[in-house]
Amino acid sequence: MSEEPKDGEPHGGSEPARRFFDAAIGLLQRARDEDAETIAAAGTLIADTVASGGRLFAFGAGHSSLAAQDLVYRAGGLALMNLLAVPGAVGVDVMPATLGSALERVDGLASAVLDTSPLRSGDLLVIISLSGRNALPVEMAVHARALGIKVIGVTSVAYAAETKSRHASGTYLKDHCDIVLDSKIAVGDAELRLDAIPAPFAPASTVVTTALLQAVMATAATTLADRGIEPPLLRSGNVDGGHEWNARVFREYGDRIFYHQA
Incomplete structure (x- = not known):
């Protein structure tokens, strides 16, 4: 977390922006x-799933859903990545917004979602939760693995040392994953402090989490290519030929792309 400017340093203008960029870059x-090995392992696991005919899903609640959505129907991304949505917990579109936070603490919700989803043994689920302490992501990981689904967790491991779990088991998301990517975000998710502002501010978790996952997807695509398998990538619809390219991918992999089904 970036500390307050030293005496004589400006508080306004570009200084806060520079401090945030420095913190995010760090x-x-x-x-x-530090995550190079786990990024490689996660990318390989995704490539293995694609090569073996499995399907890919991503889940995140609240702002963690932003990183999940960034993987789905994305130019330059794998077309097989589907969003696993929990109604009311995807983002701030639900009213009141606090309902989404409340749903993250509801026992049994994750199991109900998984049991009625297309996920099956041999598939892979990316679960994103900054704190990893709430019932929803923990139960999601536990139940997914019980169903034979591989789980990649993206979380801040620091929360397990500095907060109390809200799951009945007393465990965290990190305890129930095949691979864990640690975002290194400090508890509270705010990088800047200033005496004149009573709360820390400027969160960086979305920046880091999204970058981690795009690094994983880049690894997966390259790994598939190294095996002689064309990765099922989407192209931008705003370049010539993009729609035609994507239509072909949807035809070839339609049984594994659920967001494109009527």
Whole structure:
């Protein structure tokens, strides 16, 4: 977390922006260097799932859903990644917004969602939860693995040391994953402090989490290509030929792309 400016340093103008960029860049560098092995392992696991005919899903509640959505129906991304949505918990579109936070603490919800979803043994689920402490992501990971689904968790491991779990087991998301990507985000998710502002501010979790997952997807695509398998990538619909390219991918992989089904 970036500390308050030293005496004589400006508080306004571009200074807060520079401090935030510096903090975010520092976190990205740590993710690049410290998570290199787990990024490679996660990318390989996704490539294995694609090659074996499995389907890919991503889940996140609240703002963690932003990183999940960034993987779905995305130019340059794998077409097989589907969003696993929990009604009311996807983002701030629900009213009141606090309902989404409340749903994250409801026991049994994750199991009900998984049992009525297309997920099956041999598939892969990316679960994103900054704190990893709420019932919804923990139960999601536990139940998914019981169904034979591989789980990649993206979380801040620091929360397990500094907060109390809200799941009945007392465990965290990180305890129930095949692979864990640690975002290194400090508890509270705010990078800047200032005496004149009573709360820390400027969160960076979305920046880091999204970068981690795009690094994983890049690894997966490259791994497939190295095996002689064309990765099922989407192209931008705003470039010539993009729609035709994507239509072909949807035809070839339609049984594994659920967001494109009528």
